[in-house]
Amino acid sequence: MSFNMNSIWEWANPRKFMRWTDKALPVVAVLAAVVFVAGLVWGFFFTPDDYRQGATVKIFYIHVPAAMMAINIWAMMLVTSLIWIVRRHHVSVLAAKSAASIGMTMTLIALITGAVWGKPMWGTYWEWDPRLTSFLILFLFYVGYMALWEAVENPDTAADLTSVLCLVGSVFAILSRYAVLFWNQGLHQGASLSMDAEENVADVYWYPALVCIAGFVLLFIALVLLRTRTEIRARRLHAIELRERAENA
Amino acid sequence: MPDLGKYAGDVLMAYGATFVLLAALIWRSLARSTKIKRQLKEAEARRNG
Numbered sequence: 001m002s003f004n005m006n007s008i009w010e011w012a013n014p015r016k017f018m019r020w021t022d023k024a025l026p027v028v029a030v031l032a033a034v035v036f037v038a039g040l041v042w043g044f045f046f047t048p049d050d051y052r053q054g055a056t057v058k059i060f061y062i063h064v065p066a067a068m069m070a071i072n073i074w075a076m077m078l079v080t081s082l083i084w085i086v087r088r089h090h091v092s093v094l095a096a097k098s099a100a101s102i103g104m105t106m107t108l109i110a111l112i113t114g115a116v117w118g119k120p121m122w123g124t125y126w127e128w129d130p131r132l133t134s135f136l137i138l139f140l141f142y143v144g145y146m147a148l149w150e151a152v153e154n155p156d157t158a159a160d161l162t163s164v165l166c167l168v169g170s171v172f173a174i175l176s177r178y179a180v181l182f183w184n185q186g187l188h189q190g191a192s193l194s195m196d197a198e199e200n201v202a203d204v205y206w207y208p209a210l211v212c213i214a215g216f217v218l219l220f221i222a223l224v225l226l227r228t229r230t231e232i233r234a235r236r237l238h239a240i241e242l243r244e245r246a247e248n249a
Numbered sequence: 250m251p252d253l254g255k256y257a258g259d260v261l262m263a264y265g266a267t268f269v270l271l272a273a274l275i276w277r278s279l280a281r282s283t284k285i286k287r288q289l290k291e292a293e294a295r296r297n298g
Contacts, residue, residue, distance in 0.1 A: 044264070045251055055253040059263045066267070105274045112270075113263040120259055219271075223278055230282040233289045240292040 012091045021225045029222040036215030042208040059117040065216035067110035073103035074173035081163035093159040098227030104142035134175040141169035
């Protein structure tokens with residue numbers, strides 16, 4: 001079976017994208033709601049307290065998936081921004097724009113839940129630790145990226161500038177992921193979840209955590225599809241308004 | 250409700266903040282989608298009508 005690269009771009013054609021997402025979005029949204037609620041109910045109600053961290057271990061089920069999403073959403077934005085830069089594909093850059101506020105929210109959730117978890121465990125809400133600091137900078141990059149979209153009126157210029165900002169911000173997304181390995185003087189521990197069974201958390205926490213991560217991923221997919229559809233419509237509306245203005249001038 | 254002991258405030262605060270932020274994100278996404286859909290329908294009706 002041969003793989004045709006052109007078929008990928010066909011799926012991202014705005015008309016085709018609107019058609020297939022019209023059918024896919026309700027299914028993904030329902031799936032996201034079910035998996036998200038199931039994961040959190042399992043983690044919150046049916047897992048034991050940790051022998052050292054007590055009940056605060058339950059924060060793990062929101063903090064870790066949110067932090068993972070914060071970094072991976074920026075990675076998704078990097079890929080879609082590169083596609084825009086190389087192929088001038090409108091749907092890809094609109095998907096990056098749509099993902100930004102979801103990524104910003106996930107980063108904020110990771111920062112807040114981390115601070116709330118940090119107080120009883122480390123004795124402080126905040127420390128200028130490498131991972132915490134790089135996450136704060138990542139949050140500011142998300143805010144800057146969204147502000148830049150709002151500040152530039154021409155959508156293609158905004159897409160160019162935000163795509164370049166996304167490339168620069170990727171350094172901090174990578175730093176957020178690997179900060180604990182680069183500098184080991186911080187409070188934050190290394191990766192909590194790993195494919196290596198030796199390094200991983202106990203199964204009783206690991207399985208509900210996997211369901212929570214799947215819930216966060218599905219929630220992201222549902223929201224990014226919804227928001228990208230909105231951006232495609234907004235662009236069509238903008239084009240109609242420009243045409244009307246030109247006709248009335 | 251599980252017994253969260255002395256950490257009840259911390260755990261509930263973390264979950265509460267998460268739900269508020271996610272609810273706001275979902276609400277904003279749906280509200281903007283509805284608004285733009287309506288505006289586009291009106292603009293298309295203007296052009297066709």
